[in-house]
Amino acid sequence: MKRFPNEFADLLTPKGRRILDGKDASVTGVLLDPARRFVSLAGVVDVTKATRCRDLLDAALRETLVPMEDPIPHDSISGMTMNYMELLPKTVRVRTALLENRRTRSWKAAEQVGLVAMLHSETFAAFAAAVSGRTLRRNWGIQVLCYGPGDYSGPHNDHHPEEEEARDGYVDMHLSLTMPGVEHQYLVYEKDGHLTEMTKVSTVGGMTVYRLPFWHYTTPLLARRGAEASCRRWVLLGTFLDAAPNARKGSTVAPPGAPERRLAGPRA
Numbered sequence: 001m002k003r004f005p006n007e008f009a010d011l012l013t014p015k016g017r018r019i020l021d022g023k024d025a026s027v028t029g030v031l032l033d034p035a036r037r038f039v040s041l042a043g044v045v046d047v048t049k050a051t052r053c054r055d056l057l058d059a060a061l062r063e064t065l066v067p068m069e070d071p072i073p074h075d076s077i078s079g080m081t082m083n084y085m086e087l088l089p090k091t092v093r094v095r096t097a098l099l100e101n102r103r104t105r106s107w108k109a110a111e112q113v114g115l116v117a118m119l120h121s122e123t124f125a126a127f128a129a130a131v132s133g134r135t136l137r138r139n140w141g142i143q144v145l146c147y148g149p150g151d152y153s154g155p156h157n158d159h160h161p162e163e164e165e166a167r168d169g170y171v172d173m174h175l176s177l178t179m180p181g182v183e184h185q186y187l188v189y190e191k192d193g194h195l196t197e198m199t200k201v202s203t204v205g206g207m208t209v210y211r212l213p214f215w216h217y218t219t220p221l222l223a224r225r226g227a228e229a230s231c232r233r234w235v236l237l238g239t240f241l242d243a244a245p246n247a248r249k250g251s252t253v254a255p256p257g258a259p260e261r262r263l264a265g266p267r268a
């Protein structure tokens with residue numbers, strides 16, 4: 001395979017298509033439930049196609065990534081003056097390809113293999129709209145992450161109170177494309193005030209959809225013994241804002257079956 005399909009829908013299995021069309025009642029609009037912040041979907045992306053995409057992605061983008069690293073602050077222990085008052089900001093180590101800037105090597109490489117077009121395709125946003133149950137704004141953000149051995153993200157919640165359009169919540173959708181050298185990686189997330197829930201994200205073609213903000217972290221990527229050279233987990237990522245209630249129809253992507261003037265959906 002030399003190029004990604006133009007439409008995300010071309011990667012879907014029949015089950016994935018049913019979700020896209022709003023015909024799977026167990027998944028359609030599942031994130032409208034305020035108690036449900038996260039859903040992990042298996043068997044919706046064709047594994048053979050996902051594997052080809054993964055290998056294409058790895059060949060095209062591996063050399064263009066930039067490190068993103070925020071360690072534990074050096075004075076987080078020595079600067080403490082009271083017992084039990086430690087604070088941990090978001091820590092992370094991963095590599096990324098920011099696809100918003102057309103001048104980067106990553107964007108050029110991603111454009112060349114059709115990845116930019118696929119992540120901007122109508123059906124990519126339509127899938128997020130179907131699962132989240134919300135009418136979403138066009139011009140969503142796209143990104144590629146690549147976790148290598150030991151890469152992780154520490155506990156954080158992805159809340160953006162300073163941004164009016166995101167402060168009441170927004171939708172993230174990830175497609176995981178994991179290479180053979182990976183033993184495991186998990187997403188751990190909050191339920192009833194505790195970080196007790198855990199889902200394996202080191203899949204080939206697994207989709208995860210999030211109604212942010214909520215507390216979560218990603219465990220360090222563990223390599224299979226002797227397979228460090230091919231220990232990478234790629235993530236294709238879309239970030240979708242809710243459409244404004246009075247938004248023009250052409251500026252939004254509605255979930256399947258939504259009446260024309262459907263509002264952005266209940267606030268979580």
Ligand SMILES: [Fe+2]
Pocket residue numbers: 156157158216
């Ligand atoms: Fe996050």
